[in-house]
Amino acid sequence: MTSRRQFIQIVPVAGAALLASHAAQAQLVNEKDPQAVALGYVADATKADKAKYKNYAAGQLCNNCALYQGKASDAEAGCPLFAGKKVAGKGWCSAYAKKA
Template sequence: MLMSQPEHVISRRRFVQMVLLGGAAAVVLPAAAQGDALPPLSGSDPTASALAYTEDAAAVDAKRFPQHKAGDTCLSCNFYQGKSARGACSLFPGKSVAGKGWCSAFVAKA
């Protein structure tokens, strides 16, 4: 006579599958969050144009954007989610921005 297991008991096979899938997600998700797997933001992107995004903060026109200060870069912005040369930005979903870049929506990290 076969006895059924309670619904909350996980089979060994299912447990191994869950561990492997979880491990794969742990490897893939941080890379995507850092922007490593994201395509670079194009200067012709409508949102990039509207926010005057530039790949190099040193090239920002100080007369047009007097709020820009030396040292204001995507790396030091609250919206930047990366920690390296390129990273994700919550203002430009699905694209990566340059860490040394800048846009007019810049907000310094607290």
């Protein structure tokens, strides 16, 4: 589980990297990427490790997370936690925050 302190340390770095790589074509995040592993990211939310991530709940998807940088109908979009890469709309990670 990502602590609040880790999350606060990750976000500015991820944002700066996103700005630096904005010109590059974004690829989908690889689930084996170190950042993805640290956050428990999976491209299919139904495959989230429910034993390890107790905060996971059915219906939590990247496309309804406050960090998702696309429309809810987009199959994939950017996320500030994965600078320069896209996440699957049906994905999930431990930094999930319900969109207001």
